[in-house]
Amino acid sequence: MIARLVVSVLILFGLSLVQATWLPAIAILGAHPDLGLLTVVWLAYRNGPVEGCSSAFISGLIDDAMSASPLGFNALVKTATAWIASLLHGSVHIDRVLMPVLLGATATIAKALMTTVLAFLFGGRLESYDFAGRVLWVEAGYNAVLAPILFALLGGIFAMVDSRRRSRT
Amino acid sequence: MTPTPGRGPDAFQRFIPLFLVFASLLSLIISTRSLMGLPERVGLTVVGFFERGFSAVGGLVGDTALSIRSLRQLRGDYEALLDKTKDMEKLQRDYGALEAENERLRDQLGFAQLATFPEVAARVIGKDPGNLYSTITIDKGVESGIRKNMPVIAWQDGTKGLVGRVVEAGQGTSVIVPLYDSSSYVAARLAKSRFEGLLQGMGSEDEVLDMTYVSKRALDDTQPGDLVVSSGLDSLYPPDLALGRIKRIDEPEYQTSLDIEVEPILDFSRIEYVFVLETNAATTPAPPPQSPGSATVAPGVGP
Numbered sequence: 001m002i003a004r005l006v007v008s009v010l011i012l013f014g015l016s017l018v019q020a021t022w023l024p025a026i027a028i029l030g031a032h033p034d035l036g037l038l039t040v041v042w043l044a045y046r047n048g049p050v051e052g053c054s055s056a057f058i059s060g061l062i063d064d065a066m067s068a069s070p071l072g073f074n075a076l077v078k079t080a081t082a083w084i085a086s087l088l089h090g091s092v093h094i095d096r097v098l099m100p101v102l103l104g105a106t107a108t109i110a111k112a113l114m115t116t117v118l119a120f121l122f123g124g125r126l127e128s129y130d131f132a133g134r135v136l137w138v139e140a141g142y143n144a145v146l147a148p149i150l151f152a153l154l155g156g157i158f159a160m161v162d163s164r165r166r167s168r169t
Numbered sequence: 170m171t172p173t174p175g176r177g178p179d180a181f182q183r184f185i186p187l188f189l190v191f192a193s194l195l196s197l198i199i200s201t202r203s204l205m206g207l208p209e210r211v212g213l214t215v216v217g218f219f220e221r222g223f224s225a226v227g228g229l230v231g232d233t234a235l236s237i238r239s240l241r242q243l244r245g246d247y248e249a250l251l252d253k254t255k256d257m258e259k260l261q262r263d264y265g266a267l268e269a270e271n272e273r274l275r276d277q278l279g280f281a282q283l284a285t286f287p288e289v290a291a292r293v294i295g296k297d298p299g300n301l302y303s304t305i306t307i308d309k310g311v312e313s314g315i316r317k318n319m320p321v322i323a324w325q326d327g328t329k330g331l332v333g334r335v336v337e338a339g340q341g342t343s344v345i346v347p348l349y350d351s352s353s354y355v356a357a358r359l360a361k362s363r364f365e366g367l368l369q370g371m372g373s374e375d376e377v378l379d380m381t382y383v384s385k386r387a388l389d390d391t392q393p394g395d396l397v398v399s400s401g402l403d404s405l406y407p408p409d410l411a412l413g414r415i416k417r418i419d420e421p422e423y424q425t426s427l428d429i430e431v432e433p434i435l436d437f438s439r440i441e442y443v444f445v446l447e448t449n450a451a452t453t454p455a456p457p458p459q460s461p462g463s464a465t466v467a468p469g470v471g472p
Contacts, residue, residue, distance in 0.1 A: 016216075017223040020295035020306065025227075030373050031300045053186035057193060065212025066220065067297045068304040068336050068346055072196030079189045086186070115301060118197070125201045127301045127351065127372075135300050135373070 005051050007161050008043050011154070012036055012059035020066050031138035033146050034108065036063065040078050041085040041107045042154050045094060049086035056082035073126060077114050081107055097148045104147030108140040214310070217342030221308055224294035286407065288322075288444040289313050294342070303372065304336070305345040307443060315343050315445050320406045323435055323443045330434035331355065331399060331410040332443050343445070347437055348412065349374050356403035357412055359383070362390035365400050366429070368412055374437040377416055380429040387427060391418060397431050407448065 015035045023032040036059050044052025060075030067074065085107065094100065112129035119128035129136040291313075295306035309315055321332040333347040346353055351372035357380055358365050364387035366380045380397060395415045401408030413431035420427055 013219070016298050017219055017295075019298040020220055021223040022227045024296040025231075030375055034299065036298070049186045050182045053189045057189040060193065061212065062216055063298050065216045066295070066306065066344070067299060068302045068344060068350075068352075069299070070197055070200035071212070072193045072198075072200055074299065076190065076193035076197055079186065079193050083186045083190065122197070122201055129301065130372075139300050 001051060003165060004047060004158065004161060005054060007157070008039075008047070008051065008055035009058050011157070012039055012055055013062055015039060016059065016062045016066060028142065029134050029138050031135045031142065033142040034111070034139060035146070035150060037078065037081060037107055037111060038104055038143055038147050038150050039154060040082045041103055042151050044082035044085035045088045045092075045103075046154075046158065048089045049083060052082040052086045052089075053079050070126065073118070076118070077111055080114055081110055084110060094151070096152065100147035100151045101144045104143035104145075105140045108136070108143045112136050211339075213337050213339035213342060213344060217306070217310065217339045220295050220306060220342060224308070286446040286448045287314075288446055289315055291315075291343070291443050291445060293441055293443060303347060303350045303374065305333070305347055305440070305443075307343050307345060307445075308341065309445065310339045310341045310343045312340055314447055318405060319448060320410070320446045321345050321443050322410060322446060323440050325435050325439065328434055329411060331406060331412055332435065332437075332440065334405060335445060345443070347374070348433060348435075349376065349378065349437060354403070355406055355412060356400045357397050358400035358408075359387060359391055359415075360396035360398045360409075362387050362395075364391070365402065366397075366426075368397065368431060374433075378413055378431040378433055380415075380431050381426060383427040383429055385420060385425065385427055388418070388420060391415065391427075391429075393417065396434075397429075407446065 019032065019035060023035075026032060040052065040056040040059060043055050056078040057075050060073075060078035061071070063069070063074035063078075064071045085103070088094075092099075094103070112131065115126065115128040116131075119126045289309055291307035291309035293305055294308045297304040307321075315335055315338045317335055317338055319335045321334060322329055323332045331348060333345045333350070333353060335343050336346045337344040347370070348355065348368075349370040349372065351370050353370040355368045356365070357368040364383050366383035368378050368380045370378055383391075393415050397412045397415065399406040399408055399410040399412060411434045413433045415429055416432045417430040418427055419429070
């Protein structure tokens with residue numbers, strides 16, 4: 001579990017850096033995909049709530065450090081998303097395309113809903129998505145398209161991690 | 170031994186997600202009340218180190234791809250610049266004479282000199298990892314003298330304009346909130362008529378800025394294309410920094426002030442280098458005199 005958690009955190013850390021430095025170059029209408037969110041969803045689904053939420057929490061804190069968002073904002077949104085995604089752990093089969101697409105889009109909308117609730121609770125100190133604006137829907141579309149590719153990549157990486165652990169034992 | 174139901178490692182693990190959500194919420198509550206500047210600065214310093222590395226790799230790949238095309242362009246630019254240099258030499262002579270004359274006239278009128286601030290040049294290395302906040306990360310921080318709330322400017326196509334302000338300064342990187350962020354407010358002034366207002370970002374670099382609280386009396390002297398500059402009254406930004414140009418003027422009947430759409434003077438998607446002005450509230454110069462035509466806007470940014 002520790003090895004998987006370390007790998008998860010390293011992947012999420014790398015993705016946060018990629019999002020901040022490279023992804024703005026491929027933004028569509030001012031929105032770029034949230035690879036960290038997709039990874040958190042996949043980790044929570046595959047590895048369960050403890051690993052999913054722990055890596056989501058750390059990943060969120062890293063995002064908070066790089067952003068103007070208050071410390072805890074991304075951590076809360078990602079941890080809560082991971083928690084919801086972990087409900088699928090061991091009960092739902094994720095195929096190669098359809099489920100990842102649905103999960104990518106749904107997770108983005110869930111994140112938007114959470115930011116709206118938090119912005120309401122914290123009286124405008126926080127930013128929230130505009131449901132009538134294009135950024136949310138472009139991001140949701142982007143995430144939906146990239147989810148199958150990312151999930152396949154993550155599946156490959158973690159299959160390698162698990163097989164190494166098995167061969168050692 | 171059979172474990173007692175509801176106890177042991179399983180029960181403990183069940184509480185970990187709940188604990189993490191609670192920890193994030195607690196952190197959010199504390200940080201939104203601005204009690205936790207230190208962890209964010211430490212986080213930015215650590216993460217900023219890696220961010221600079223990633224940005225450098227991305228820059229290297231991009232630069233290599235562009236270098237061949239750039240070389241071809243450079244040759245043409247070199248020829249054009251030689252011609253321009255000759256023109257500039259003449260302009261410089263004229264400018265020197267005008268500057269001396271301007272100084273003499275200012276002395277005669279008793280106007281105070283506008284303060285200039287030391288600038289720290291920095292490269293843009295990243296943007297906000299999410300789509301919700303619109304921050305810009307630069308590769309200079311506390312070790313270069315950058316502090317929170319320092320104004321940031323940039324030059325683009327010969328025009329100097331305000332980019333935003335520093336909201337967090339790590340050891341080697343800083344985070345800037347740009348002018349177009351919805352949390353950004355700048356005390357502004359119409360450069361020609363000198364009427365004051367408040368400029369607010371709309372959250373996206375593709376959108377216009379919104380200038381409000383401009384007296385309806387300004388309508389006669391104001392038209393699309395006019396320059397909007399900082400007024401310096403917010404004690405955050407120096408006066409007369411170019412902000413944008415008027416795109417549309419609305420005169421709502423139910424309001425006592427105008428609602429003006431302002432096109433940012435800078436194209437934020439093209440900003441690569443910025444200059445942080447080493448100033449703060451204590452050293453911000455006094456606002457300029459209120460007489461028309463006294464604005465000292467950068468060359469090429471006339472009202």
